[in-house]
Amino acid sequence: MTRVVMLNDNSEAFTKKVNEMTNDMITLCEQCGICSTSCPVAEDMDIPPSEIMRLVQLGDEYVLETKAIWVCASCYTCTVRCPRGVDLSKVTEALRQINLRTNVNYLDIDNLDSEEVEELPAIALVSAMRKYTG
Ligand code: SF4
Ligand code: SF4
Incomplete structure (x- = not known):
């Protein structure tokens, strides 16, 4: 478009x-x-x-x-x-x-599905926090 x-x-x-x-x-x-x-x-x-x-x-x-x-x-x-x-x-x-x-984060950690969070490797969460949050 x-x-x-x-x-x-x-x-x-x-x-x-x-x-x-x-x-x-x-x-x-x-x-x-x-x-x-x-x-x-x-x-x-x-x-x-x-x-x-x-x-x-x-x-x-x-x-x-x-x-x-x-x-x-x-x-x-x-x-x-x-x-x-x-x-x-x-x-x-x-x-x-x-x-x-x-101060606008691209990832809202509080609203992630808790079951999905438990299955994620810790390093993935840390990387996502570093990339998508201020
Ligand atoms: S960033 Fe490099 S590869 Fe991409 S359009 Fe520009 S000159 Fe080409
Ligand atoms: S670094 Fe370049 S090729 Fe790799 S994901 Fe980003 S834009 Fe695409």
Whole structure:
């Protein structure tokens, strides 16, 4: 589905902020799309990895609302294949951090099914808490 890009007075500052948080990864991307065709979890994302990059380049903060930034498994497949050396996992991490710093957690531990929690390995819970909560 095509979506109209939404820019505002904060768009430039938003791009600059993410660029700084990722050691200038944003300006490197040339939109070749290789990350999107390489990502093993792209099918579970609402927008492909290259679109994450494009929205940040444009300064469209809608990218903060996407499921894709939480689905990224930081597997580095795209990083290995990117012709520009972009570490996309660093970008999704920065976007998650911006969200988590507003004290909005992506995972509500109190509302998890207690039986499911008991079956989960402790390391999975710890990892989830680190990734999805501020
Ligand atoms: S592979 Fe690299 S340059 Fe190509 S779209 Fe993805 S991040 Fe941008
Ligand atoms: S690091 Fe994230 S975006 Fe890149 S291939 Fe892995 S899951 Fe996909």
